[in-house]
Amino acid sequence: MASATSNLSLVHSGGVNFPLAVGEAAYRVDALYFFIYFLSAVTFFGIVGALIYFVIKFRRRPDHQIALNQMTHSTALEIAWTVIPLILVSIIFVWGYTAYLKNIVPSSDAKEMRAIGRKWSWTFEDPTTGLRTNNELVVPLHQPIRLIMSSEDVIHSLFIPNLRVKQDVLPNHYTTLAFTADRAGRYQIFCTEFCGDGHARMLANLVVLDDADYVKWQADQKAASSATLPLNELGKKVSTDQGCFSCHSVDGSKSIGPSWKGIYGANRQLVGGKSAKADDNYLRRAIVDPAAEITAGYAPMMPTYAGKLSDQEMAGIIEYIRTIK
Amino acid sequence: MSHVPNINFFKATTGLKSWLFTLDHKRIGLMYLGFIWFSFFLGGIFALLLRLELLFPNGWFLTDRQYDQLFTLHGAVMVFLFIIPSIPASLGNFFLPIMIGAKDVAFPRLNLASFYIYVVGAVFGIGSMLIGAVDTGWTFYTPYSTSTDTAVITMTLAAFILGFSSILTGVNFLATVHNMRAKGMTWFKMPLFVWSLYATAVIQILATPVLGITLLLLILEKTINIGIFDPSLGGDPILFQHFFWFYSHPAVYIMILPAMGLMSEMISTFSRRSIFGYRFMAYSSIAIAIIAFLVWGHHLFVSGQSMYANMIFSFLTYLVAIPSGIKVFNWMATMYKGSLDLKTPFLYALAFIFLFTIGGVTGIFLAALAVDIHLTDTYFVVAHFHYVMVGGTVMAFIGGMHYWWPKMIGKMYNEYWARVACFLIFLGFNLVFFVQFIMGSKGMPRRYHTYLDQFQPLHAFSTYGSWVLGLGFLVMIIYLIHSIFYGEKAPANPWNGITLEWKTESPPVLENFDKVPEITHDPYDFAAVDGKKYE
Numbered sequence: 001m002a003s004a005t006s007n008l009s010l011v012h013s014g015g016v017n018f019p020l021a022v023g024e025a026a027y028r029v030d031a032l033y034f035f036i037y038f039l040s041a042v043t044f045f046g047i048v049g050a051l052i053y054f055v056i057k058f059r060r061r062p063d064h065q066i067a068l069n070q071m072t073h074s075t076a077l078e079i080a081w082t083v084i085p086l087i088l089v090s091i092i093f094v095w096g097y098t099a100y101l102k103n104i105v106p107s108s109d110a111k112e113m114r115a116i117g118r119k120w121s122w123t124f125e126d127p128t129t130g131l132r133t134n135n136e137l138v139v140p141l142h143q144p145i146r147l148i149m150s151s152e153d154v155i156h157s158l159f160i161p162n163l164r165v166k167q168d169v170l171p172n173h174y175t176t177l178a179f180t181a182d183r184a185g186r187y188q189i190f191c192t193e194f195c196g197d198g199h200a201r202m203l204a205n206l207v208v209l210d211d212a213d214y215v216k217w218q219a220d221q222k223a224a225s226s227a228t229l230p231l232n233e234l235g236k237k238v239s240t241d242q243g244c245f246s247c248h249s250v251d252g253s254k255s256i257g258p259s260w261k262g263i264y265g266a267n268r269q270l271v272g273g274k275s276a277k278a279d280d281n282y283l284r285r286a287i288v289d290p291a292a293e294i295t296a297g298y299a300p301m302m303p304t305y306a307g308k309l310s311d312q313e314m315a316g317i318i319e320y321i322r323t324i325k
Numbered sequence: 326m327s328h329v330p331n332i333n334f335f336k337a338t339t340g341l342k343s344w345l346f347t348l349d350h351k352r353i354g355l356m357y358l359g360f361i362w363f364s365f366f367l368g369g370i371f372a373l374l375l376r377l378e379l380l381f382p383n384g385w386f387l388t389d390r391q392y393d394q395l396f397t398l399h400g401a402v403m404v405f406l407f408i409i410p411s412i413p414a415s416l417g418n419f420f421l422p423i424m425i426g427a428k429d430v431a432f433p434r435l436n437l438a439s440f441y442i443y444v445v446g447a448v449f450g451i452g453s454m455l456i457g458a459v460d461t462g463w464t465f466y467t468p469y470s471t472s473t474d475t476a477v478i479t480m481t482l483a484a485f486i487l488g489f490s491s492i493l494t495g496v497n498f499l500a501t502v503h504n505m506r507a508k509g510m511t512w513f514k515m516p517l518f519v520w521s522l523y524a525t526a527v528i529q530i531l532a533t534p535v536l537g538i539t540l541l542l543l544i545l546e547k548t549i550n551i552g553i554f555d556p557s558l559g560g561d562p563i564l565f566q567h568f569f570w571f572y573s574h575p576a577v578y579i580m581i582l583p584a585m586g587l588m589s590e591m592i593s594t595f596s597r598r599s600i601f602g603y604r605f606m607a608y609s610s611i612a613i614a615i616i617a618f619l620v621w622g623h624h625l626f627v628s629g630q631s632m633y634a635n636m637i638f639s640f641l642t643y644l645v646a647i648p649s650g651i652k653v654f655n656w657m658a659t660m661y662k663g664s665l666d667l668k669t670p671f672l673y674a675l676a677f678i679f680l681f682t683i684g685g686v687t688g689i690f691l692a693a694l695a696v697d698i699h700l701t702d703t704y705f706v707v708a709h710f711h712y713v714m715v716g717g718t719v720m721a722f723i724g725g726m727h728y729w730w731p732k733m734i735g736k737m738y739n740e741y742w743a744r745v746a747c748f749l750i751f752l753g754f755n756l757v758f759f760v761q762f763i764m765g766s767k768g769m770p771r772r773y774h775t776y777l778d779q780f781q782p783l784h785a786f787s788t789y790g791s792w793v794l795g796l797g798f799l800v801m802i803i804y805l806i807h808s809i810f811y812g813e814k815a816p817a818n819p820w821n822g823i824t825l826e827w828k829t830e831s832p833p834v835l836e837n838f839d840k841v842p843e844i845t846h847d848p849y850d851f852a853a854v855d856g857k858k859y860e
Contacts, residue, residue, distance in 0.1 A: 009779050010767050010768045010769075010777070010779065010780075011767055011779040011780060011783070012779060014767075016763065017763065017766045017767070018766055018767065019767055019768050028695060029695050029696055029698070029699050032693055032695055032696055033690065033696050033766075036686075036689055036690050036693060036696070037690075039686075039689075040686035040687075040689065040690075043682070043686055044682050044683065044686060047653065047657065047678065047682050048679060048682070050657055051657070051660075051675060051678060051679070054657070054660045054661060054663075054665065055665060055667065055675070058596075058660065058661070058662060058663050058664065058665045059664075059665045059666075059667060060597075060664045060665055060666045060667075064664055065597075065664055066597055066664055066851070066855040066856075067596065067597050067598040067662060067663045067664050067851060067855065068662040068663075068664075069598075069661070069662035069663075070598060070599050070851055070852040070855075071599075071601065071658075071662075072599045072600075072601065072602075072603065073601065073602045073603070073604070073605070074601075074602075074658075077602075077654075077658065078602050078605050078651070078655075081650065081651060081654040082647060082650075082651055085646070085647055085650050086647055089643035089646060089647070089689065089692075090643070092643070092689060092692075092693050093639060093640050093643050093692075093693070095693070095695075096639060096692070096693030096694040096695050096696060096697075097635075097636050097639060097694050097695075099694070099695035100632070100635070100694035100695040100698065101632065103695055103698065104632065104698075153468075153472070154468050154469040154472060155466060155468070155469065155562055157627060157702060159702070159768070159770065161699070161767070161768030162768075164695075164698065164699035165698065165699075166627050166698050166699065166701065166702070167627055167629070168627050168628050168629055170556075170562065170563070170629055171468060171556045171557075171562065172556030172561060172562065173629070175629045188768065188777070190768070190770045191770070192701075192702035192703070192770040192771075193466075193702065194393075194461070194462050194466070194469065194772040195469060196393070196460070196469060196473065197389040197390055197393065197460075198389065199393075199772060199773065199774075200389070200770075200772075200773035200774045200775045200776065201775065256389065299474070
């Protein structure tokens with residue numbers, strides 16, 4: 001990758017409140033946020049200041065047992081503190097709605113891309129080139145993007161904090177997300193609609209490349225897809241792309257699914273009391289028909305990858321698993 | 326009716342059966358109080374465990390599934406078993422009849438029935454934990470909730486049953502307010518706590534059936550595969566969100582309105598001052614109850630709902646903020662030139678104003694469409710609703726419990742330790758939740774078992790705060806239990822209040838008053854007692 005290898009830190013970039021803003025949408029959100037912030041601070045410190053003053057000034061003392069005043073109402077005051085807040089929130093409402101419209105409506109020259117969410121990974125595709133990436137959305141700098149999104153199972157939500165954009169991803173109809181990034185770099189993408197055990201690991205990256213890097217990246221991708229990688233390296237790439245590591249570790253630690261470490265050739269204890277040797281055919285069945293044999297201690301969570309992986313890719317994954325001792 | 330002995334309601338009859346089959350609203354209120362606080366401590370232990378697990382970025386003693394179950398149970402227990410029934414069912418049951426000069430609620434048997442329905446619902450809810458606790462979040466969003474293998478049916482059934490308890494209590498309170506007021510207790514002589522319970526009852530009756538129907542549809546879909554919400558059966562998952570929030574947003578006002586009523590009682594009494602803007606206060610409760618029904622769509626700003634719907638819901642959300650603001654300003658005006666007695670209940674009232682103001686203004690951020698897109702489903706939202714629900718409702722509930730503890734139990738608690746606990750709870754709460762606003766606007770999503778390393782210091786800070794908060798509640802349990810056995814006997818009117826509950830003994834006699842009280846002045850007319858109407 002042409003740019004940095006890790007995502008820009010959310011906590012350590014930008015100011016106290018926000019991660020670094022990298023697009024128009026974010027500037028609009030931040031401006032309104034700080035306007036409300038200012039009004040809120042005035043309101044809050046006004047109220048708390050008055051509260052403290054009252055508590056000191058009017059607290060009950062031996063010479064101050066009863067109230068100084070029993071005023072029961074003041075229509076003028078009541079109207080004042082109804083109308084003034086109403087005017088302020090009306091301003092915020094109009095500002096909030098117009099900024100929202102500017103942020104969600106894509107410009108007419110937007111590049112359309114597809115996003116598909118599933119438990120627990122993302123796939124992004126550029127339909128003009130057919131280039132498909134997993135858990136990594138690669139876009140050109142300054143290029144308006146319109147992401148057309150759908151889910152293969154439950155509701156997910158795609159959130160890019162540096163751009164202040166978010167949209168739920170539904171199983172029954174397409175939703176869209178518009179954004180333009182104006183700073184090259186790598187940024188965090190989260191899933192923000194609870195989707196089960198792997199929700200917190202349904203992460204992805206937004207990679208923003210300047211024109212030269214983007215052209216080079218496209219060329220590299222095309223070359224890589226036609227090049228003949230050694231099988232186990234192909235397997236490592238495919239399993240990274242497919243998000244296998246959301247559920248399977250390679251260091252022996254227990255996750256949603258069994259770890260791949262040392263699994264090849266081992267005897268597997270199955271749900272229902274049977275056992276089986278994890279040979280090539282067992283592992284292939286585990287990929288195309290995962291519900292058929294479930295390792296004891298695990299839930300039948302894994303979706304089938306039949307039709308999603310070529311024979312060569314499956315062989316690659318099995319070869320790769322064999323190397324993890 | 327036979328002659329009722331002039332004896333306090335604890336001593337009137339004795340034995341377990343006299344409690345289990347009691348029709349006395351005061352006993353039913355106290356039994357609710359016990360169950361409700363038990364639920365709170367159960368939900369609180371879940372919360373402490375969640376925070377403990379979040380001390381480290383990759384978790385350390387829970388699996389993903391266990392974490393998901395724990396935050397679901399925390400939410401479900403706190404919402405359905407604790408905060409919805411909290412003030413109305415316990416303090417409301419005890420004080421509503423007394424405050425309007427009635428002997429009991431309109432339907433005492435129905436009152437006992439709602440208590441037992443609550444208990445059955447609680448058994449279902451807590452029982453579901455034993456057979457595979459739900460992991461959907463307390464919102465049960467489809468299609469996740471129809472596809473998970475956890476005990477969704479049992480938990481939704483629990484919420485369904487608890488809904489009936491809530492509806493029946495609401496019906497009972499409405500009938501009581503309409504029919505049981507003492508002679509001279511006109512609508513505008515009712516204490517504001519009664520007004521707020523009335524507004525709450527309206528919401529309970531109109532909104533809760535929608536939740537019941539929705540959960541029943543969910544159960545039907547899960548059991549006999551009728552496609553309503555699940556797209557693979559031809560349903561629409563967003564429909565569930567609309568149905569769910571059509572109840573659950575008004576439910577937020579079921580939670581906060583009674584708290585606002587309590588605030589008016591405590592602020593007036595401890596300021597020794599007539600409430601400022603009584604009618605605006607009463608009307609604003611009703612206004613909140615009405616507008617509350619029209620804002621549910623603000624939970625769906627990123628769901629794919631149309632931008633025009635978003636516009637309307639954003640606008641209506643601002644409208645509902647106005648009556649809440651009116652209340653805060655009126656409480657401030659009530660304290661102005663009062664004689665402020667800084668007793669524990671009043672300290673909780675001050676804590677309420679501080680925390681609820683933060684909860685309120687952060688709601689303005691979330692109602693602004695463009696800003697909400699960034700903040701929704703992050704810790705900012707978590708912090709916001711805890712500031713409203715805990716900073717608002719729970720503070721008022723604890724304050725109200727202290728305010729009326731001498732009246733209900735007949736014993737005084739230790740004022741020193743009560744202030745210590747109040748300080749710890751206030752401090753601990755802010756430590757836990759203030760930092761979550763920053764985490765949220767920085768991008769930290771909610772409902773994450775594991776998180777990016779960079780958020781660890783912020784999460785740890787929040788976790789340390791949870792220990793202070795927990796300690797505060799521990800101190801509170803100790804001195805309250807201590808007071809039951811060793812507390813000084815409470816006088817009839819320890820705070821010199823002037824609403825009707827202070828005109829009976831502590832604890833009240835069996836049918837509340839020796840003789841039906843005469844209503845001689847407005848509920849907060851301290852001028853009639855102390856003089857000095859205007860300077």
